[in-house]
Amino acid sequence: MAPLSLGFLSRALHRRVMRRWGHVADRAMRMRLSELRQLRLRALELRQVLDRVLYVADSRLTLPLIGSNAFQKPLHSDWAWRPQLWRGPIFPPGIAAALTKSTFGDEVTLFHDCRISELTVRQIRNTREADLAPFGLKMDVFKFDGSFLSLVIDLPPEAVVGLKRKHLVRMTSVVETEHPLEIFARLNVRHGPNTEQMVRELPLDSDEIVVEFDLAYTKLNEKRVEAAWVDLIFEGPQMNQVILRDVNFSRRPRAEL
Structure with missing residues (x-):
């Protein structure tokens, strides 16, 4: 496809279009309702295209760079990963009145048991100097009439290749x-018909939160490991806003004694 021309003709066409929409805006208060209704449809179509351009432009022109998998990994890590939601743009970027089992990217799924969802979830662009992840996830919770709210993050197949009881799995x-609330992380590892589970509470008293799961304390059958996922569980989330600026994972073998 030929590159988009941004030369003289393109600038002239842009000025013409801007003048036309400026005149339309000036006349909007005096238009017949039938004419205004058709104009509104055209404006909405135009805004949809412009929003797409702005979303991609803001994403590509803002640091951290899209696709970045850069984060500090423990020494001797043999696997590290940042989910797609925090690494690159997803579409649609958000959902209002999000239903249970709504998905965000390929690996993250929302679960809750609200009868009426007053939960808005949206991917946002990280722009702070301290941010390493290109994107974050913002959840606005208003009235919450359910008993649980969680985000399930499916770990990729590489996470369980060669997984042993000697491994430490880290979530950062x-x-x-x-407002203050309790957040728990539960690691689930399926091996054959059984699933090992380990739960850690996230200490929300620091900028970067690290929890580790020591598989030595499980009954993991190393020969039958099939899949792993992490549940992020939010206790008492009503009337709160939660922003997950980054979530990443790594694993390393425990030091031999």
Whole structure:
């Protein structure tokens, strides 16, 4: 496809279009309702295209760079990963009145049991100097009539290749909350018909939050490991805003004694 021309003709056409829409805006208060209704449809179509351009432009022109998998990994790590949601743009970027089992990217799924969802979830662009992840996830929770709210992050197949009981699995996150609440991380590892589970509470008293799961304390059958996922569980989330600036994972073998 030929490159988009941004030369003289393009600038002239842009000025012409801007003048036309300026005149339309000036006349909007005096238009017949039938004419205004058709104009509104055209404006909405135009805004949809412009929003797409702005979303991609803001994403590509803002640091951290899209696709970045850069974060500090423990020494001797043999696997490290940042989910797509925090690494690159997803579409649609958000959902209002999000239903249970709504997905965000390829690996993250929302679960709750609200009868009426007053939960808005949206991917945002990280722009702070301290941010390493290109994107974050913002959840606005208003009235919450359910008993649980969680985000399930499916770990990729590489996470369980060669997984042993000698491994430590680390989850690092950057979390902001409008009001204090409890957040728990539960690692699930399926091996054959059984699933090992380990739960850690996220200490929200630091900028970067690290929790580790020591598989030595499980009954993991190393020969039958099939899949792994992490549940992020939010306790008492009503009337709160939670921003997950980053979530990433790594694993390393425990030092031999």
